[in-house]
Amino acid sequence: xxxxxxIGFGNVGQGVYDILDQNGDMISGRIGSPISIKRIVVRSxxxxxxxxxxxxxxxxDVNDILDxxxxxxxxxxxxxxxxxxxxxxxxxxxxKFVVTANKEVMSKHKKEFFKLAKENAVDIYFEAxxxxxxxxxxxxxxxxxxxxxxxxxxxxxxTTNYILTKIAEEKKSFDAVLKTAQELGFAEADPTMDVSxxxxxxxxxxxxxxxxxxxxxxxxxxxxxIENISLKDIEYAKELGxxxxxxxxxxxxxxxxxxxFVYPALIPEEHPLANVRNEFNATYIVGDHxxxxxxxxxxxxxxxxxxxVVSDIIDISFGLSQSVSFRNLETLFISGNVRPFExxxxxxxxxxxxxxxxxxxxKITAQFSAQSVNIENIIQKEHKDQDxxxxxxxxxxxxxxxxxxxxxxxxxxxxxxxISKIRVHKL
Numbered sequence: 001x002x003x004x005x006x007i008g009f010g011n012v013g014q015g016v017y018d019i020l021d022q023n024g025d026m027i028s029g030r031i032g033s034p035i036s037i038k039r040i041v042v043r044s045x046x047x048x049x050x051x052x053x054x055x056x057x058x059x060x061d062v063n064d065i066l067d068x069x070x071x072x073x074x075x076x077x078x079x080x081x082x083x084x085x086x087x088x089x090x091x092x093x094x095x096k097f098v099v100t101a102n103k104e105v106m107s108k109h110k111k112e113f114f115k116l117a118k119e120n121a122v123d124i125y126f127e128a129x130x131x132x133x134x135x136x137x138x139x140x141x142x143x144x145x146x147x148x149x150x151x152x153x154x155x156x157x158x159t160t161n162y163i164l165t166k167i168a169e170e171k172k173s174f175d176a177v178l179k180t181a182q183e184l185g186f187a188e189a190d191p192t193m194d195v196s197x198x199x200x201x202x203x204x205x206x207x208x209x210x211x212x213x214x215x216x217x218x219x220x221x222x223x224x225x226i227e228n229i230s231l232k233d234i235e236y237a238k239e240l241g242x243x244x245x246x247x248x249x250x251x252x253x254x255x256x257x258x259x260x261f262v263y264p265a266l267i268p269e270e271h272p273l274a275n276v277r278n279e280f281n282a283t284y285i286v287g288d289h290x291x292x293x294x295x296x297x298x299x300x301x302x303x304x305x306x307x308x309v310v311s312d313i314i315d316i317s318f319g320l321s322q323s324v325s326f327r328n329l330e331t332l333f334i335s336g337n338v339r340p341f342e343x344x345x346x347x348x349x350x351x352x353x354x355x356x357x358x359x360x361x362x363k364i365t366a367q368f369s370a371q372s373v374n375i376e377n378i379i380q381k382e383h384k385d386q387d388x389x390x391x392x393x394x395x396x397x398x399x400x401x402x403x404x405x406x407x408x409x410x411x412x413x414x415x416x417x418x419i420s421k422i423r424v425h426k427l
């Protein structure tokens with residue numbers, strides 16, 4: 001019997017339980033050994049007595065799982081850095097395999113966990129930490145293992161993708177769509193981690209570790225959210241042939257210098273990522289031999305995330321039942337320089353509110369020329385009172401150069417306000 005200890009019984013925990021309950025016989029048959037949840041730890045065991053059979057023990061003490069010699073696999077789905085860090089650490093020290101859906105704790109402590117796992121001849125799996133039901137971690141570790149991964153572009157947050165999709169399709173404001181997303185359960189009551197880009201940044205550090213074998217922390221990654229993206233930005237982008245997505249980006253150059261960031265970006269409407277809608281996630285991988293490949297699936301929810309957790313449980317159980325390979329466990333990280341964000345380059349979408357008078361556009365374009373910035377596109381068509389809106393897409397320039405340009409534009413009398421600055425990527 002392969003026994004599982006489940007820590008946390010919220011949406012994801014119940015999703016894991018339901019999958020094992022419904023597909024347990026099929027899974028046990030594939031593994032070659034029976035598999036079951038022996039114990040679940042929750043804050044209030046009495047609250048869940050009617051949700052599980054008497055064969056499953058409920059407890060409020062994590063040590064009932066961590067110290068049980070009959071439990072081989074510990075599944076942590078409580079989220080957050082603490083006490084998850086302490087739970088995972090003790091589980092590994094007690095020679096138990098760990099499965100977690102926790103992007104924050106994996107992002108911050110992955111290297112330490114890998115070292116502990118190796119020392120104790122066990123392993124830690126974290127497929128559900130990025131992309132929900134998309135097997136991106138396993139694909140990078142196994143499916144793309146013959147390749148040097150040179151880039152990844154990910155839509156890895158279902159909440160923000162849902163919001164951007166609905167703003168575009170239903171012509172509603174950010175606040176109105178966010179409220180609907182909260183009512184439908186696609187956004188948390190406090191959506192800050194999602195809409196600020198922090199959730200995607202945690203996932204970006206994990207993808208960098210798996211794709212590039214690069215040990216980076218959150219401080220190494222510039223991230224920006226979608227709070228300031230408006231319907232007008234999305235409509236102008238569409239007119240120019242782009243969609244706006246919150247992009248998690250990692251790129252390697254020939255000298256092992258890396259670029260890592262998360263921000264909303266205009267991407268061409270013909271690119272596969274541009275058409276990833278609603279709560280779906282996708283990761284686009286560029287390898288030196290596989291070339292370009294994309295994985296798409298639901299990035300949130302009890303069932304997709306639970307599916308990823310159970311797939312990790314099955315992988316571990318195959319090893320316990322047949323023979324342990326430890327193919328998942330990698331502790332070798334390379335050294336590489338993460339390029340300072342101000343030195344990274346892209347095109348820029350700038351939306352300006354300007355004085356609606358003769359000669360204004362010429363004076364504005366003269367500032368671009370003075371800063372040696374070439375213009376790729378200009379749109380000018382909206383007028384309100386004495387002002388007009390102008391949208392300019394630049395050719396590629398560095399963040400530092402763009403900031404210098406914006407400073408000059410802000411000093412230009414004809415420009416009332418710079419409303420939006422969004423990066424443009426042709427991928």
